[in-house]
Amino acid sequence: MSAVLPGAGSGPKITTKFKAKVFSFADVVVRGNKLTLYQISEPLEPSSSASASNPAPFGTDVNGTPxxxxxxxxxxxxxxxxxxxAPAAGQPALLDRFTVAKPEVEDGVSVHIDGPQQAVAGSTITYSVRVRNGSAYALNGAQVVIHLPDGAAFAGATSDALRVYGAQxxxxxxxxxxxxVETVEVSATLCRSxxxxxxxxxxxxxRSSTALPVSSNVAPTLIVR
Incomplete structure (x- = not known):
């Protein structure tokens, strides 16, 4: 049995079967709420076979350079x-780059948090966050992140849908x-001191996988005797 199929390596170059002149690879980078795709060529030689009649025989890079x-x-x-x-090495080129950013929906989405105007130290209070999506987009994977104030600690039970990370x-x-419309309620115990x-x-x-984050108002609570 031969190591490879008969005739291997003697056929036409596979790139002739595609529209592209060179192979390319994709690298996707996600930073915050932006996703950027980079299209990178296969390794290239330091020289070109370009001529006056064919100035870019293998296409151009992202800047239009042959x-x-x-x-x-x-x-x-x-x-x-x-x-x-013989072994060969080369430098690839950046063929294309584009960025996908989440849309801003602050004008159409309302996030309102309510809490007691007054409370006694050591008592348990409830914060209620109401979200209304009046934008043109459905919000997928939506999460409401409540920032508890200093001196307040989460007092409820966690679950798959409710997690606690420090004061969040x-x-x-x-x-x-x-x-x-969605509502999330959270109980918190106030420090006795x-x-x-x-x-x-x-x-x-x-926050969601569809749009940029939307912030709420600030809910003030005055500690009384």
Whole structure:
């Protein structure tokens, strides 16, 4: 049995079967709320076979500059399966780049947090966050992140849909369709050492896989005796 199929390496170059003049690869980078795709060529030689009649035989890069020639094909002996071409290395080129950003929906999405105007130190209070999606987009994977004030600690039970990370309580509501309304309620216990006339401030942020985050108002609570 031969190491490779008969005739291997003797056929036409595979790139002739495609519209592209060179092979390319994709690299996707996600930073924050932006996704950028980079299309990168195969390794290229330091020189080009371009001529006046054909100034870009292998196409151009992202800036419109003609590409150098690709490095030679790797040749395989069809009998032994050994590589018989000389080693080659080259520098790839950036062929294309585009960025996908989430839309801003602050004008159409409302996030409102309510809490008691006054509370006694050591008591348990409830914050309620109401989200209304009046934008043109359904919000997928939506989460309400409630920022508890200093001196307040989460007092409820966690679940798959409600998680606590320090002073942040994350409530997952899933998909909020256009016109949809969701409410998340969170209980918090106030520290007994809080002094009278201390003002606590809670807030919330709506985040999703569809749009940029939307911040809420600030809910103030005055500590009384």
């Amino acid at each position: 590409l150098n020639d690709p490095i030679p094909d790797t040749l395989v002996d069809p009998t032994t399966g050994n590589v018989v071409s 309580v994350v409530g997952t509501v899933g998909r909020i369709g256009v016109g949809g 809080l002094s009278a006339r201390t003002m606590l401030h809670a807030s919330a942020v709506l």
